Amino acid sequence: MQIYRPISLYDRRPNFNFKDVKRGLQCTECGxxxxxxxxxxxxxxxxxxLKRMKKVELIRDNLIELxxxxxxxxxxxxxxxxxxxxLRHTTKRVLEKYFNKVDDRYYYFEKYYNKL
Structure with a gap:
């Protein structure tokens, strides 16, 4: 039996055009x-x-946002x-270390899905 959970505004993704989103690394504190x-x-x-962060953590957090x-x-x-x-080599290492691989092609961050 599944427990009914009302739909929250926080569960819905906002509507946006992905082409308008600026690519690149952004600070997790100030953006x-x-x-x-x-x-x-x-x-x-x-x-x-002036937040100090590791390059690997910055890439990981930005890939989770992506x-x-x-x-x-x-x-x-x-x-x-x-x-x-x-930063392709560092990015590849981050994907292999922090993300789970599916079908030899796709990566997903499991801890994000566990929170939902």
């Missing part, structure tokens, strides 16, 4: 676009709010388009 130069540093500091926006599991190609080709 400012972060330009990451491909270098050996592991930490990044946002110029807007998955929520698309409302489906993401592909490696989607991730590279969103984050940028400069």
């Amino acid at each position: 400012l676009e972060i330009n990451v130069i491909c270098d050996k540093t592991k930490a990044i500091v946002c110029k807007g709010c 998955e929520v926006l698309l409302n489906r599991p993401i592909t490696t190609k989607d991730a590279h388009r969103w984050v940028g080709r400069e």
